[in-house]
Amino acid sequence: MKLFGHRSSRLLSAAAATRCEACGAPAALHLSVLGRYVHAFGLPLVAVGKTAAGQCLACRREFRAPELPAPLQPTLAALAPRAKEPLWHSAGALLAGLVALGIWGGGVWQHYRSETLLHHPHVGDLYHIRSEAPGYYTLLKVEEVHGNSLRLRQNNYETDIEAELPQLDQPKNYAAEPFDLTQLDLQIMQVQHELVAVERPGKK
Ligand SMILES: [Zn+2]
Known part of the structure; x- marks a missing residue:
């Protein structure tokens, strides 16, 4: 054959x-x-x-x-x-068309969801960000929201597999000192692909 x-x-x-x-x-x-x-x-x-x-x-x-x-x-x-x-x-x-459509659709949905969550921050939201080491990711966690300003705590750990980031979300893994960013800062980070996704634990 x-x-x-x-x-x-x-x-x-x-x-x-x-x-x-x-x-x-x-x-x-x-x-x-x-x-x-x-x-x-x-x-x-x-x-x-x-x-x-x-x-x-x-x-x-x-x-x-x-x-x-x-x-x-x-x-x-x-x-x-x-x-x-x-x-x-x-x-x-x-x-092949269906698989491509599924991948594309999933990407669009993921982006739309991150965009929506970023504009309406909640305490407990997790931002997936690129860490300084190329190819590595870490988390920022929202602790407080005051209007346009967010108080965040950075995770002390990083991983090269973005899908494993939720496993880093343990209270003991976060830095002792929080810091503040504005929503605009975060939107700029998203545009520059430093912030790659927004996760709201417990909400799929
Ligand atoms: Zn014949």
Whole structure:
């Protein structure tokens, strides 16, 4: 089996009631519309169009469309548009599209959620920020909110895996001295990708 290539499957057939030019069998020709698709390891990836063909039911000889008798060409031409490419011929492309959509949608949702939480800070919010060591993250925790000013406490630990940040959120891990930032400071940090996400523990 070839690992990549084209395959066809029969979408539609019709009896042509025409004599086979190869074996002479009367009314033995059958017309088919085939849907072609690219496959990898036998799995359909994407549909690449339709072809029409004829076959003799008596001698099994196959005829490409141009080889079929001229009187059959209009029948063949009418048959092709009626054949619908099934979705499974493009299963790979559809799957890839869905995965991409899911990743994109998840990213948009995450960004929207962080944006909303950043504009309406609550005590206990956790800001995921990049630490000074490249590739590492740490937390800022909101302790108090006074209008536009936030009192924050920085975590003493860092991790290179952002998803592990919630594990650092233990009271003993935070610096003894809090400090203040304005909401504008935090928004600038977000624009500069120093603040990468906002988490509100207990709220998904
Ligand atoms: Zn034949």
